[in-house]
Amino acid sequence: MGLTWNVALVNGVQVVSHAGSMGGQTAVLALIPKLGMAFASMTNAAGGMEMNRALLEWFSQHVLHDEPQEPAWLTLRQDELVEYEGRYQVPGDRHSFRVTAHEGGLLFAFERGAGREVFDASDLWPPTRFVFHAQDRVTVRDWILKGMRFDFLRVDGLVHYLRAFSRIMVCQQKA
Known part of the structure; x- marks a missing residue:
């Protein structure tokens, strides 16, 4: 596997x-x-x-002699960014993540909830910025998650999921 x-x-x-x-x-x-x-x-x-x-x-x-290169960031219009807004949650998890349009990119924020725990309270971090490096693909720009890459997944052309932390999160509520 x-x-x-x-x-x-x-x-x-x-x-x-x-x-x-x-x-x-x-x-x-x-x-x-x-x-x-x-x-x-x-x-x-x-x-x-x-x-x-x-x-x-x-x-x-x-060891691998890799020279990291800064990717070319994409700038999306506000009407394109709102497609990604919403509350994303791993099914059955008590916590969720709020994604909102913010200064030409997206803001990703942890939200506490009630129920079973997948993300532990010690995994908390402040709101972080997402910037696009490709269509439906973002890179985290801030703090502890900086450099991590996530994907938004579409069904019939609409954003329904966020793949992050090796998990699929379902968009539970549009902003």
Whole structure:
């Protein structure tokens, strides 16, 4: 099974990775089969996700010789941005995420709720900006999630889902 694994080419070398967090524990594992190498980092700190990302970036730059390049950001009109607005939630999770149009991009905010927990209270972060790097594809621009990439998924041309954190979130309510 290869569900929820990222597969990327870094300097022509395939890197298969997975990262996640739950209950204050964060981890990342990157496998580089061609080189017979792996990178792993696990933490139990509030800033663990940010630290894991920084360590993985260091590994990519110093071991895989990857030179990160800033993508060309897309600017969408307000009428295009409102297509993405809404409250997105993993079915059965008590928390949700509010997406709203904000200064030519989108703002992504955590919302507490009642019920079963998928995202732990220790996974909280402040509102962050999304910018588009391709049609229906965004990159997080702020804070602990900076650099993460998410996708909006459409059904019959309309936005219905947000794929983020290796999960599919359903748009429960349009803004």
